[in-house]
Amino acid sequence: MPHAPGDIHRILDIMARLRDPQNGCPWDVEQDFASIAAYTIEEAYEVADAIDRGDLPGLCDELGDLLLQVVFHAQMAQEQGVFAFGDVVDAISDKMIRRHPHIFGNTSAGDAETVLRNWDAIKRGERAAAGETDTSALAGIARGLPEWQRAVKLQHRAARVGFDWPGPQPVIAKLHEEIDEVRAEFDAVAADPDDAAAQDRLEEELGDLLFVAANLARHAKVDVGAALRRANRKFERRFRAMEAMADAEGRSLAGQTLDAQDAYWNRAKQAEQDA
Numbered sequence: 001m002p003h004a005p006g007d008i009h010r011i012l013d014i015m016a017r018l019r020d021p022q023n024g025c026p027w028d029v030e031q032d033f034a035s036i037a038a039y040t041i042e043e044a045y046e047v048a049d050a051i052d053r054g055d056l057p058g059l060c061d062e063l064g065d066l067l068l069q070v071v072f073h074a075q076m077a078q079e080q081g082v083f084a085f086g087d088v089v090d091a092i093s094d095k096m097i098r099r100h101p102h103i104f105g106n107t108s109a110g111d112a113e114t115v116l117r118n119w120d121a122i123k124r125g126e127r128a129a130a131g132e133t134d135t136s137a138l139a140g141i142a143r144g145l146p147e148w149q150r151a152v153k154l155q156h157r158a159a160r161v162g163f164d165w166p167g168p169q170p171v172i173a174k175l176h177e178e179i180d181e182v183r184a185e186f187d188a189v190a191a192d193p194d195d196a197a198a199q200d201r202l203e204e205e206l207g208d209l210l211f212v213a214a215n216l217a218r219h220a221k222v223d224v225g226a227a228l229r230r231a232n233r234k235f236e237r238r239f240r241a242m243e244a245m246a247d248a249e250g251r252s253l254a255g256q257t258l259d260a261q262d263a264y265w266n267r268a269k270q271a272e273q274d275a
Contacts, residue, residue, distance in 0.1 A: 040073070155218055168219040181208070
């Protein structure tokens with residue numbers, strides 16, 4: 001049956017055909033929720049990457065890939081008789097109306113902060129209605145999030161009840177304190193590499209350091225994921241430039257001393273600054 005451009009039923013029909021047990025694609029047929037979950041997360045990051053790069057045509061493509069993941073999960077659920085794509089659409093539509101009473105109801109919200117407070121209050125009410133007994137301000141933060149993202153969410157929630165640093169300077173001071181503690185644990189591990197307790201303490205202190213770094217980014221209103229993606233791209237760009245420089249000289253980067261590699265790095269950095 002032909003579909004009009006933009007008709008969501010086209011991709012739904014395509015996925016149903018791909019999942020057909022007799023005539024479908026062997027790879028698609030053998031997938032389940034668990035095997036597809038990693039692809040769903042990966043596609044969400046591809047969307048974020050396209051946004052970071054300002055690639056709007058690419059964003060259109062990546063949003064399609066992400067939509068495919070929703071369709072894939074919905075098709076598998078429909079096969080099990082649990083829910084279908086239409087139920088997903090209805091559920092999110094109902095939720096958006098329910099959580100925006102200042103738009104679809106009689107309440108008011110004059111700024112974004114009020115909207116967020118109302119949103120959290122409504123979510124707490126929804127969890128209570130579903131039988132959730134956890135009344136903590138931290139309740140409902142998904143454990144499947146990337147840990148850096150979960151750290152920021154934990155900090156945001158605590159801040160809403162007043163448990164927060166008054167500004168970035170105390171966080172920077174705390175960051176220096178955590179670095180000193182990490183340094184001490186590195187010394188302990190170096191003194192006895194077989195000391196499992198020292199290694200465990202080092203892991204804990206490194207975790208504290210990363211948690212505080214995420215908190216500092218939050219105070220700076222910097223997205224931790226975007227900042228890390230930017231740092232990763234910069235490192236990759238400069239490292240590839242180092243490899244190109246070494247190759248142009250007929251040498252292998254892997255065969256260089258660390259000092260020589262550092263010299264390539266500095267040249268790559270300077271070339272970027274001069275560009």
